[in-house]
Amino acid sequence: MVARVDGLRRFGYLLTGDWHRAEDAVQTALTKLYVVWTRASKLNTEAYVRRILVNVVNEDRRRAWFRRERVSQALPEPPPAASADAGAVRLTVLSALARLPTRQRAVVVLRFWEDRSVEQTAEILRCSPGTVKSQSARGLEKLRGLLEEVESTRAEGVVA
The missing domain is CATH 1.10.8 (Helicase, Ruva Protein; domain 3)
Structure with missing residues (x-):
């Protein structure tokens, strides 16, 4: 342990x-x-x-009793200038990851954050390798969309 x-x-x-x-x-x-x-x-x-x-x-x-905070479209302050700061990138990825459905998040974390194989992930989640592959594809697609959304929001904030 x-x-x-x-x-x-x-x-x-x-x-x-x-x-x-x-x-x-x-x-x-x-x-x-x-x-x-x-x-x-x-x-x-x-x-x-x-x-x-x-x-x-x-x-x-x-x-x-579990209630999640709701994200609003209005930002309380302008976003910071775009930078290659690893901390900002990490926070962006973690916030996008938190918005994935639970099953997709578990698959994405196991496959890509912990670098597990499809078979290992399937064994951990007790599902078929095909389910892991489909959940990976859907999770990555949604994660890309969320990250693009964040980037477009940042670009609008910087331009405005």
Whole structure:
């Protein structure tokens, strides 16, 4: 657990977009793993705990008390000048990633952020490789659209 917890936290953050919620989700996932350890230790525990983590995040989103902030079109201040700052790019990608549907986000994070194969991703999410491929394609297409939307908004803000 000690060797894997940092990777699980990063994965949880990419699924939730919030370090505190990610930490809670990882703790819950590890607790659930502990409860079924005798059965889970015979399986691929890495894939098993990541699947538990995806399920925990999904359950968390379904709860009535969870409310997401709504983004408005009006910006409170003009966007900063376009720059190649890696931090700004990272924040832009993370905010676009947070707007993907949960299943697509999980596939995109596993495939491209964690550099997992189609088969590994399918095993973690307990779905077919074809589902991983289609969700990857749809997720990347939507992510590109979201990033283009952000760029066009920035360009309008800079021109205005």
